[in-house]
């Protein structure tokens with residue numbers, strides 16, 4: 146396997162780490178992988194990691210639930226604001242069809258070689274490049290037109306050789322080499338033989354055993370560094386997507402900026418507001434929570450849980466006044482133990498604001514119609530609760546689905562903060 150100890154006194158060779166993946170969405174573990182790998186490589190004394198590249202797969206990959214590259218890249222850009230050495234590169238995902246990882250590695254090697262040649266040409270000629278040449282050089286260094294795509298500048302690394310590009314991956318990706326028909330054998334040989342692999346351990350995988358069982362990998366095992374991640378972290382995009390779908394919090398699994406982006410664009414099937422409320426609960430905000438499917442609701446007003454088990458009779462909004470009306474039946478046990486219906490007055494401050502005259506959400510300065518803003522200032526109190534007692538209760542079908550009603554409502558209003566318990570569905 147990989148030789149950990151420095152064997153020569155020669156200066157360490159420069160390495161660029163390339164991680165290919167779906168990043169659907171990018172998780173904290175995708176970012177951590179780079180840190181773990183850089184530490185491990187640098188500690189060998191043989192290598193010095195100079196840059197990391199994240200290359201999201203193209204839409205042509207057609208993996209289930211894969212979001213368009215546009216969104217995945219935006220999330221990566223936001224996440225990578227916290228790193229000064231890992232860059233997003235959009236070359237791979239800008240291709241219309243899926244590209245093998247071996248080809249992606251080859252592409253980056255060529256880019257670095259060309260950059261090196263150019264750098265050397267300039268040093269050799271001792272001529273200050275003309276403005277047009279400088280422009281050309283810039284284009285050369287930048288794979289696409291965004292700074293996120295910039296390859297490491299070789300001028301910062303005064304070496305005569307091109308940095309090697311190593312594939313950084315989790316142990317699951319390594320083990321996918323064995324999936325029949327998935328990877329070409331020549332590609333595996335090229336990746337491991339010509340570039341090298343840095344593999345981060347993942348739960349349920351045994352990369353050492355996997356290498357032992359593979360002839361190709363055993364042949365090139367010198368080029369494979371397995372890094373055991375002792376701070377066990379099994380975040381995966383799949384689990385994050387599942388949590389989002391269910392309205393569960395994903396805070397501390399993703400960068401906050403990525404969470405905000407998902408929320409803003411309502412990605413991964415997050416139901417309106419369901420997720421939002423859980424993410425940033427505020428004790429001063431009023432919330433409505435469904436406790437059971439279909440009927441029972443409890444209200445939280447002014448931070449105090451009124452905790453009324455009540456059947457939601459009707460819920461409606463008045464577009465012209467911007468008010469919400471909630472009609473509910475509330476069952477209380479009176480002193481004699483009998484269940485009766487009582488009137489409730491529930492101030493649902495901040496639940497709804499600003500319906501425009503047409504009943505659609507008021508125009509926002511942001512383009513997304515789905516944007517839900519979190520306002521620092523409270524909105525005007527709204528009239529709530531038409532109440533009635535058991536005797537007065539109108540004769541009507543009580544089987545109103547509060548879930549669909551609330552769902553309809555929240556799609557029509559802004560700044561509503563409605564939370565559902567995880568078992569509910571909109």
Ligand SMILES: Nc1ncnc2c1ncn2[C@@H]1O[C@H](COP(=O)(O)OP(=O)(O)OP(=O)(O)O)[C@@H](O)[C@H]1O
Nearest residue numbers: 166167168174314315318347378379380381382383
């Ligand atoms: N928790 C983790 N530990 C180690 N490696 C990981 C982890 N999560 C992702 N990776 C690695 O990150 C790379 C990018 O993979 P990808 O975007 O497909 O991530 P994923 O979270 O496994 O996605 P999905 O769950 O959608 O399959 C892969 O090499 C994968 O093995």
Ligand SMILES: O=C(O)c1ccc[n+]([C@@H]2O[C@H](COP(=O)([O-])O)[C@@H](O)[C@H]2O)c1
Nearest residue numbers: 165166167202244245246247327328329
């Ligand atoms: O090159 C290949 O043959 C190949 C086969 C399967 C997967 N990959 C790459 O592996 C990365 C992770 O894929 P996945 O399905 O685990 O999200 C992604 O960048 C794919 O392009 C690459």
